[in-house]
Amino acid sequence: xxxxxxxxxxxxxxxxxxxxxxxxxxxxxxxxxxxxxxxxxxxxxxxxxxxxxxxxxxxxxxxxxxxxxxxxxxxxxxxxxxxxxxxxxxxxxxxxxxxxxxxxxxxxxxxxxxxxxxxxxxxxxxxxxxxxxxxxxxxxxxxxxxxxxxxxxxxxxxxxxxxxxxxxxxxxxxxxxxxxxxxxxxxxxxxxxxxxxxxxxxxxxxxxxxxxxxxxxxx
Numbered sequence: 001x002x003x004x005x006x007x008x009x010x011x012x013x014x015x016x017x018x019x020x021x022x023x024x025x026x027x028x029x030x031x032x033x034x035x036x037x038x039x040x041x042x043x044x045x046x047x048x049x050x051x052x053x054x055x056x057x058x059x060x061x062x063x064x065x066x067x068x069x070x071x072x073x074x075x076x077x078x079x080x081x082x083x084x085x086x087x088x089x090x091x092x093x094x095x096x097x098x099x100x101x102x103x104x105x106x107x108x109x110x111x112x113x114x115x116x117x118x119x120x121x122x123x124x125x126x127x128x129x130x131x132x133x134x135x136x137x138x139x140x141x142x143x144x145x146x147x148x149x150x151x152x153x154x155x156x157x158x159x160x161x162x163x164x165x166x167x168x169x170x171x172x173x174x175x176x177x178x179x180x181x182x183x184x185x186x187x188x189x190x191x192x193x194x195x196x197x198x199x200x201x202x203x204x205x206x207x208x209x210x211x212x213x214x215x216x217x218x219x
Contacts, residue, residue, distance in 0.1 A: 009084070009107070009132060015183045016062075016085045024063045036171050037160060038211025044125055044158050045069055047215055051156045053120035057082060057148060059108055059141075060127030064092035067099075067123075080119065082106050108141045118150040124157035128194075129186035135193035142201040142218075154219045155202070163190025165212045175212075 029041040048070035057080045058067055067079070080102040083089050089103050106112055109131060122145055131138050142155065149155065162175055178184040191207065191214060198205035198218045205218035 009109075013085050016088050018087055018091075021063055021087060021091050025065050029062075029065055032174075033213075036168075036174050037213050038166075038168065038171070039158075039213035039215075041065075043210050043213075043215060047125075047156055047158065047217070048123065051121055051154050051217060052077075052123065053154075054078065055120040055150075056080070057119040057122045057145075058092075059083070059122060059124045059145065060130070061088050061092040062126065063088070064095040066125055067092070068095055078119075080104065080116070082108065082112075084108075108144055109138075110144065112144050112148065114148075116148070118148055118153070120150050120153045122149055122153070122155045124155065126158055126160070128157070128159035129161075129184045129189060132185045134188040135190070135197050138189075139197040139201055142197070146201065152219065154217060156215075156217045158213050158215045159189065159194065160184070160186055160212050161189050161191055161194065161209075161214050162187050162212075164192055165190075165209055165214070167212055171212050 033039055033041045045066055048066045052070050052072060054072065054074050054077045056077055059082045061081045061083045077099060079096065079099040081089055081092055082104045084105065084107050086105060089105060093101055093103050102116065104114055128138050131141065145155065175187065179187050191209060194214050194216065195207055198216060202218035205216065208215045
């Protein structure tokens with residue numbers, strides 16, 4: 001991995017401190033999603049409710065908000081959490097302790113070698129825009145995760161897009177600022193690029209755009 005990408009990953013990870021995670025749900029999933037990205041987080045929760053399975057891996061876990069509030073098909077699903085950030089894994093693991101989740105600290109841009117049975121669903125909510133590179137290079141995430149996906153399994157998630165979507169002046173400024181600070185890398189991410197990357201890695205895929213957010217499903 002290029003040194004520049006390593007530095008971008010470190011910068012993106014540095015945002016997710018304990019103090020930030022304490023207000024993450026209210027600030028980022030609440031105010032930001034509704035008023036900056038124009039995609040209230042209930043749309044993301046609906047994506048979970050439609051596609052989460054009894055055998056689920058979540059990647060880029062944040063605080064575990066969606067897993068805490070979504071409707072699993074059964075009361076005791078098999079759940080695994082994967083993230084590079086230890087703070088996120090600890091906060092999310094504690095919040096979801098009732099499910100006894102397996103926890104993996106991994107960089108999804110690198111090949112993933114874990115000894116575990118496959119999963120029927122993989123969620124990656126608000127992850128791609130934090131990864132370095134352009135949309136095509138970010139497709140490595142799908143290659144690396146597909147080895148953990150069972151036949152007929154589904155991958156779903158969301159990402160903030162810069163091109164091919166309607167951006168308010170506030171969204172444009174926020175995207176510029178977060179990219180400048182290194183918290184996001186998505187000034188080259190556009191709707192057509194997301195669709196092309198999904199089509200490259202999956203036989204079936206679809207993208208719904210709400211505000212600046214691309215909500216995707218692939219299998």
